[in-house]
Amino acid sequence: QSDLHLQPVGSNTAGPSFFAGTFSVDTPAETWIVVSGFTKGCIYINGNHVARYWEPRGPQHAFYVPGTFLKPGSNEVVIFELFGTTNLSVTFADSPAANFKASSATLMAFSRKYKK
Numbered sequence: 001q002s003d004l005h006l007q008p009v010g011s012n013t014a015g016p017s018f019f020a021g022t023f024s025v026d027t028p029a030e031t032w033i034v035v036s037g038f039t040k041g042c043i044y045i046n047g048n049h050v051a052r053y054w055e056p057r058g059p060q061h062a063f064y065v066p067g068t069f070l071k072p073g074s075n076e077v078v079i080f081e082l083f084g085t086t087n088l089s090v091t092f093a094d095s096p097a098a099n100f101k102a103s104s105a106t107l108m109a110f111s112r113k114y115k116k
Contacts, residue, residue, distance in 0.1 A: 014084040021077050023092065028070035032062045032096050035079070037087025044078040045069045062096035 013019075033043060033050060043050040043063060051063035077090060 013086070013088070016080070016082050017084060019079045019081060019085075019088060021090070022074050023077065025070050025072060025075055028067045028072060030067040031065045031070070032093045033065050033077070034062045034091040034093050034096075036061045038079065038081050038085050039083040041079055041081040044080075046071065046075055062093065064096070065092075 033045070035043065035053065038053060038055070040054045042052045045065055046069055048069045050065055050069065053060060053063070079090070
């Protein structure tokens with residue numbers, strides 16, 4: 001269990017921005033993605049829309065990820081954050097409990113110019 005520090009690609013993380021990162025999976029299985037420090041936006045894994053979040057209307061920090069959204073090997077997380085964030089990490093967990101941390105994915109800010 002370790003948190004990875006992020007390297008922003010763009011300099012603007014205060015406004016609408018994209019954040020992306022990759023993580024590895026040996027055997028795809030259902031999981032939860034835990035985000036905190038994000039305000040309003042959407043989460044995608046391997047091009048699949050996982051959730052949208054809005055802190056004042058939640059707060060919900062853990063979102064279910066079906067095992068079918070994952071593939072063996074490298075997987076990609078993309079987060080669109082409307083209001084910006086300084087927390088550039090997410091956690092994958094076996095349960096929706098936000099304080100349970102299993103592994104982290106590193107995110108990189110693409111500041112309005114995400115490319116696949």
